[in-house]
């Protein structure tokens with residue numbers, strides 16, 4: 001069952017949940033925008049699905065500080081190192097990107113490196129803030145000390161699902177946005193499938209001997225682990241693993257945030273371990289040097305859209321296009337939520353608002 005809810009009601013409700021937990025109103029609204037971005041664009045694994053299971057517990061347990069004020073540790077002009085002081089990543093990554101944009105206007109490039117962060121949700125939400133100002137935005141986030149995926153050939157989980165996002169202006173109202181986990185999927189997509197009682201495609205999960213697993217519940221039972229993008233050496237697993245390491249370097253080693261790999265990883269039984277505290281982010285804004293960049297980007301992405309499709313009913317699209325279309329439709333027609341996710345919101349009080357569909 002799916003319940004379709006009006007977007008403004010969802011956004012207002014989520015904002016209220018954050019303010020009720022002590023987040024100042026303007027930042028609560030920004031955090032709600034970041035969280036609902038997942039539901040608007042179709043990344044339900046990183047939308048309100050995570051409100052009751054991740055963000056509110058983080059605030060209640062003190063792992064995130066609702067009133068945190070990020071603090072500059074170093075500032076060289078184009079580069080700033082921030083300690084997020086356990087602020088909600090949902091709003092603090094977005095504010096950090098806004099700072100990167102300000103510096104890029106002055107220096108051509110703005111790089112804000114963040115440590116002491118908490119989960120930022122969809123990395124693409126922050127990347128788009130640079131694209132909407134005519135720049136290229138790059139966002140990387142590690143998962144702090146949380147270890148989920150094993151190095152290829154390894155028997156111990158060492159790294160998180162380490163998302164990477166790049167956004168840029170493209171064709172009118174449809175920015176380019178590559179926004180992805182560096183594992184084949186994020187854990188949220190496995191858990192959503194488990195909640196829905198549906199199998200996952202072969203290629204997402206493997207057991208200790210490398211055999212395919214399609215039962216998503218096997219992941220939380222510790223009987224299956226997530227594969228990196230590519231999956232196997234023949235299909236490019238070292239590219240996915242390498243990208244995961246690129247994120248760990250740029251987001252966490254550069255900022256001094258918590259790392260996945262280390263002695264603690266070896267203390268357990270090899271299964272996922274550690275907590276996603278002290279997360280590192282990299283937020284970079286690149287101001288184009290070429291004055292005709294906007295036109296060049298329109299022409300580049302327009303040419304891709306004009307590529308003759310192999311299947312006439314499936315036109316060629318670039319990353320970000322389907323999400324922009326979906327978001328536009330859902331703002332207008334409502335946001336479909338899986339029944340169990342709606343029930344979780346209703347348990348928090350969401351039932352009191354009008355529901356359509």
Ligand SMILES: NC(=O)c1ccc[n+]([C@@H]2O[C@H](COP(=O)([O-])OP(=O)(O)OC[C@H]3O[C@@H](n4cnc5c(N)ncnc54)[C@H](O)[C@@H]3O)[C@@H](O)[C@H]2O)c1
Pocket residue numbers: 043045046119120121122123124141142143161162163164165177178179180181182184185186187189317318319320321322323
């Ligand atoms: N905060 C964290 O720790 C964390 C960890 C992992 C993932 N995430 C987030 O989870 C979200 C989902 O990640 P994902 O890996 O499941 O993404 P995904 O597999 O749904 O999409 C990956 C990319 O493929 C593109 N794409 C997919 N279908 C397309 C099509 N038909 N045409 C053109 N482009 C298409 C999308 O635009 C996107 O850029 C992201 O927002 C990511 O930032 C966050």
